[in-house]
Amino acid sequence: MTARTPNPPTGLRAATLPPVAPRPTLRDVATAAGVHPATASRALNEATRSLVRPATVERVREVATALGYQVNPIARSLKTSRSETVGVLVPDLTNPLFPPIVRGIEDALGASGYTVLTANTDNDPARAASNFAAMQARQVDGFIVATARLDDPLMHEAAERGVPMVLVNRLTEHLDVSAVAGDDATGIARTVDHLVGLGHRDIAHVAGPLNVSTGSVRLRAFRTAMQQHGLPDDRVVVAEAYSDAAGHAATLELLDGRAPTAIVAGNDLLAIGSYDALEERGLSCPEDVSVVGFNDMPFISRLRPPLTSVRVPQYDLGVESARLLLDVLSGRTATPRMVLLPVQLIVRGSTAPPRG
Amino acid sequence: MTARTPNPPTGLRAATLPPVAPRPTLRDVATAAGVHPATASRALNEATRSLVRPATVERVREVATALGYQVNPIARSLKTSRSETVGVLVPDLTNPLFPPIVRGIEDALGASGYTVLTANTDNDPARAASNFAAMQARQVDGFIVATARLDDPLMHEAAERGVPMVLVNRLTEHLDVSAVAGDDATGIARTVDHLVGLGHRDIAHVAGPLNVSTGSVRLRAFRTAMQQHGLPDDRVVVAEAYSDAAGHAATLELLDGRAPTAIVAGNDLLAIGSYDALEERGLSCPEDVSVVGFNDMPFISRLRPPLTSVRVPQYDLGVESARLLLDVLSGRTATPRMVLLPVQLIVRGSTAPPRG
DNA sequence: CCCGAGCATGCAGTCGTTTGCAAGGATCGG
DNA sequence: CCGATCCTTGCAAACGACTGCATGCTCGGG
Numbered sequence: 001m002t003a004r005t006p007n008p009p010t011g012l013r014a015a016t017l018p019p020v021a022p023r024p025t026l027r028d029v030a031t032a033a034g035v036h037p038a039t040a041s042r043a044l045n046e047a048t049r050s051l052v053r054p055a056t057v058e059r060v061r062e063v064a065t066a067l068g069y070q071v072n073p074i075a076r077s078l079k080t081s082r083s084e085t086v087g088v089l090v091p092d093l094t095n096p097l098f099p100p101i102v103r104g105i106e107d108a109l110g111a112s113g114y115t116v117l118t119a120n121t122d123n124d125p126a127r128a129a130s131n132f133a134a135m136q137a138r139q140v141d142g143f144i145v146a147t148a149r150l151d152d153p154l155m156h157e158a159a160e161r162g163v164p165m166v167l168v169n170r171l172t173e174h175l176d177v178s179a180v181a182g183d184d185a186t187g188i189a190r191t192v193d194h195l196v197g198l199g200h201r202d203i204a205h206v207a208g209p210l211n212v213s214t215g216s217v218r219l220r221a222f223r224t225a226m227q228q229h230g231l232p233d234d235r236v237v238v239a240e241a242y243s244d245a246a247g248h249a250a251t252l253e254l255l256d257g258r259a260p261t262a263i264v265a266g267n268d269l270l271a272i273g274s275y276d277a278l279e280e281r282g283l284s285c286p287e288d289v290s291v292v293g294f295n296d297m298p299f300i301s302r303l304r305p306p307l308t309s310v311r312v313p314q315y316d317l318g319v320e321s322a323r324l325l326l327d328v329l330s331g332r333t334a335t336p337r338m339v340l341l342p343v344q345l346i347v348r349g350s351t352a353p354p355r356g
Numbered sequence: 357m358t359a360r361t362p363n364p365p366t367g368l369r370a371a372t373l374p375p376v377a378p379r380p381t382l383r384d385v386a387t388a389a390g391v392h393p394a395t396a397s398r399a400l401n402e403a404t405r406s407l408v409r410p411a412t413v414e415r416v417r418e419v420a421t422a423l424g425y426q427v428n429p430i431a432r433s434l435k436t437s438r439s440e441t442v443g444v445l446v447p448d449l450t451n452p453l454f455p456p457i458v459r460g461i462e463d464a465l466g467a468s469g470y471t472v473l474t475a476n477t478d479n480d481p482a483r484a485a486s487n488f489a490a491m492q493a494r495q496v497d498g499f500i501v502a503t504a505r506l507d508d509p510l511m512h513e514a515a516e517r518g519v520p521m522v523l524v525n526r527l528t529e530h531l532d533v534s535a536v537a538g539d540d541a542t543g544i545a546r547t548v549d550h551l552v553g554l555g556h557r558d559i560a561h562v563a564g565p566l567n568v569s570t571g572s573v574r575l576r577a578f579r580t581a582m583q584q585h586g587l588p589d590d591r592v593v594v595a596e597a598y599s600d601a602a603g604h605a606a607t608l609e610l611l612d613g614r615a616p617t618a619i620v621a622g623n624d625l626l627a628i629g630s631y632d633a634l635e636e637r638g639l640s641c642p643e644d645v646s647v648v649g650f651n652d653m654p655f656i657s658r659l660r661p662p663l664t665s666v667r668v669p670q671y672d673l674g675v676e677s678a679r680l681l682l683d684v685l686s687g688r689t690a691t692p693r694m695v696l697l698p699v700q701l702i703v704r705g706s707t708a709p710p711r712g
Numbered sequence: 713c714c715c716g717a718g719c720a721t722g723c724a725g726t727c728g729t730t731t732g733c734a735a736g737g738a739t740c741g742g
Numbered sequence: 743c744c745g746a747t748c749c750t751t752g753c754a755a756a757c758g759a760c761t762g763c764a765t766g767c768t769c770g771g772g
Contacts, residue, residue: 036751070493071493075730078727078758115494133426137429298452304659382758393759394759407721409719722764723762733752734751734753
């Protein structure tokens, strides 16, 4: 029996409980196996196992499983200053776009032994900064960021300091880090093609906030696509946020003038807001006005009417961002990579030929 | 200048970066303030601050902020064997029910300085167990569990070992730990009242899985309510899971006999499945069959038709569970508490008087 | 004017693991 | 049969913060 630190007096601990067996430590394993803790450490550690004689490795591992030994990640982290943990920053988990992304991240990182810390920033740069700092203090090995702004000092500073990170969905200008996003430009082009093909000429865009890349890229893509069809590209109103309320307000503004025959919304939430505004003005979709969303959020096909939308592979976005981060962390990656995942226009009941 | 461990040779580090200033340590602060590390520790630590002369406290704190010192939570955890981290187990983050709960948990725990680790179990007890163990290895201070089964050995074992934990939404029988849930029984009673009030007599229940408390409690409540109205309580079919696919299958089975005039679904996803089944059989809702859901998931009001559902305060469920856990962790709580949050029937377009 | 109480601070060990260095033994060639 | 080499293992010092104990100081009462 080992004679190290005796347990504190347990008299006052909940008397009903059996004295909780303290988690065995590396020393316990070493003692039981008759080796030095250092040897046990090397035997149990994948990377250093080759330094130890196979028979010893075997013995140590047996004892370890017999005792139910698990390494203490805290102690290991303290020594190695890595934590096998990554931080994920999202604007808001209750926005249906993000759960699939986070799930993809967790699945992919979990498979490599990492755990995930998530934080919600509510699109507030100050909260992003404080969450970022808090996670760094917890020694996260890297970040996956879904909250980046087009011009984002926090991202630039972190990149310059060499913090391992990957952007997902939202990108930052002139930032030299790996990133994954949907192919927004193509998605918007297909959308406009589709509407023009139905006979629409008067097409408006309810753009998302221009300080995030999705808003700005989709707006630019909208203008380009309209120009290529020889149509006016100035029927644009910018929403304050990616929310149904903001989409509602922006669409109302749009409808204050002459109503377009079709609306390209910056994302699905904005499209829902458009639905509300149309109803409020007594216009029906798709008879009076067609509406297209973006992202193809879960359950969006069950709206009334079912929303035509651009499907973005959200789960895969998460998985791919995790892969890129793993590449960075393992040092395999020399230069940052930028991955654009293909998107697909899903035509449903919210688009139809214009009236008359 | 301190003369401790010299930095490793930086020659091979990315040459473009300024030599990254290593995070200052407690020793750095102590040295700069001209005190012993122990004193600095006490000065910076809320609980022990009173042991240090106020002037010294002041000086140390100034130096600390000047140097940008932040405690290293890893080192602290190793010593204190607490991590200021809690683990959250959910079945699946992409199920719309859970993001609001998780968000509530993160907001409430974050305000108390805790960070949150989440894991998805996909309703698999083995995954739950391994995630549980992994989180324990990471020294989480406690758990909030949304994956509990009615009979759950893992929960019992953890409770017996005295692991601080709280159940949310799904409960376990005969388990002596704090828990929060919606008042399911009342919700179902109100639902049946509503349908009977509309004139329905032939009411069926598409129950959720009976191995989780929500499925079993709602079924029992359905039976009780039907009996109180003097109606048959045996029009019940049990779904394999809380998913639209399972709801679809279960409802088809139900419709294979004589169609009821109203369906009480175990939750909103099952109700969506009922929608699908009704459509497949050429029945319309609410004209032929009324449908009621449970939970009032985000965006459920936008279905076709808008779903009548029982609103459960999901975010508050999360907040309350976090509070209960904080009580346990602070030792303020003597006996486990069970909190039932009030629910409210939201009547929408999916319920109407029966035909004829 | 001296001694004890009490406050403020320093000392050093500890949490559990990793890892550079050194030492012991075995092996092999000359 | 001996010394050089390699392989295996042990030793001990970290990582950064916390904390029981010891110490030195100040202050007050007799």
